[in-house]
Amino acid sequence: MTTSSKTLGDLFDSFRHEAFRLETLADYSKSGNVDAYQVYLAGEPQPDDYNAGWVEELRSHTEKGKRIYRVHILSRPLSDYLCFELGWGYRKNMTGGEEFFILDITEKPNPLAGVPDFWCFDSESVAVMNYDEAGKYLGSEVLGPEQAAEFMRYRDTALAQAEPFTEWWAKYGT
Template sequence: MTTSSRTLGDLFDTFQREAFRLETLDDYSNSGNVDAYHAFLAGEPQPDDYNAGWVEELRSHTGKGKRVYRAHILRRPLTDYLRFELGWGYQKNMSGGEEFYILDVTGKPNPLDAVPDFWLFDSEYVAVMNYDATGRYLGSEVLGPERAAEFAQHRDAALARAEPFTEWWAKYGA
């Protein structure tokens, strides 16, 4: 893989039009928000300030007309972590303008089975997100523009098969 000198943080600071995320895992519980995840599992209410920093960043982007959106490939029944992520995270992040889509592959083949998690910025730069088997974030690798078209195809394939989160959640949410 070709790596540029840019970082994931640089890409968030400099994107002009859109940032797209593909999520492929059913458990990111070792990557952050661990305390919130345990509170969710214990049946505690969501704190008012949950994800406040990310929601503020989202508003700074969406307030300038930039689009931040993601698709999550998943299967039912949902893991505890996905119930947390979709119920607490997605719901909260929508208040900052982030858009969500679900590609539910329950009972059917995953059309993007070997595709890793990634962020795609302005269809020009890709940051591949690396995780271990327990869902612990290991870091990202920023790829150069020569790989962007490949990941734009993955984005388009996911979105062509996905449905808006709010519609999916109304049918299958907890």
Template sequence: MTTSSKTLGDLFDSFEYEAFRLETLDDYSKSGNVDAYHAYLAGEPQPDDYNAGWVEELRSHTEKGKRVYRVHLLSRPLTDYLCFELGWGYRKNMTGGEEFFILDITDKPNPLPGVPDFWCFDSKSVAVMNYDGAGKYLGSQVLEPDRAAEFVRYRDTALAHAEPFTEWWAKYGA
């Protein structure tokens, strides 16, 4: 897989109108917010400053009219981690203007088998997110621009099969 000299951070700093993320894992608990995840499991209340840095970054983009949105491909029953991510993370990030969609494949075929987690920026730049089998983030790989069309198709397929998070959460949320 050929890569670009740009980094994921470069892509976040330079996107002009949209940043899309596809999430495919049931557990990212080894990748960040580990202390918050343990607090959630212990039944502690969400801290007021939870995800504050990310929410501020989201606002810096969405207040300029840029769209930041994601689809999470999942099936029920939800893992403890997904209950945490959706209940604490998504709901908090929405305050910064991020949009969320759920592609629930419970009792349905997966329309994106084998597609990795990725970010797609302005339909022209893609960073594949790499994780180990336990959900630990191993880094990202920015692809050459000629790969973007493939990932735009993945994005469009995900969105065509997904529903808004708030509607899905009202039916199935923890």
């Protein structure tokens, strides 16, 4: 892989039109919102300020007409972490304008098996997200522009087979 001197943060700061994320893991509990996840597992209510910084970041982009959206590839039954992420995270982030889609592979093959998590910005810049086996975030690798087309095909495949989160959640949410 050819890498760029830009960082994931640089790409977030400079994207003009859209940011797309593909999520493939069932558990990111070692990566972020660890305290909130523990509150969720304890059966406590969602704190009012949960994800407030990210929601503010989202609004700073979506109020300028930029699109931020993601597809999560998953299967049922949902892990405890996915119940948390979708029930707390996605629903909260939607208030900042982020869009979510679910590619449920419970009863069909994964069309993107082996594809890593990634962010794509303006269909031209890609950052691959690296995680260990336990779902701990290890960092990102910004790829060279010559690799963007491959990841756009992954994005398009995911979107073509996914359904809007709100529709999926109405059927399968907890």
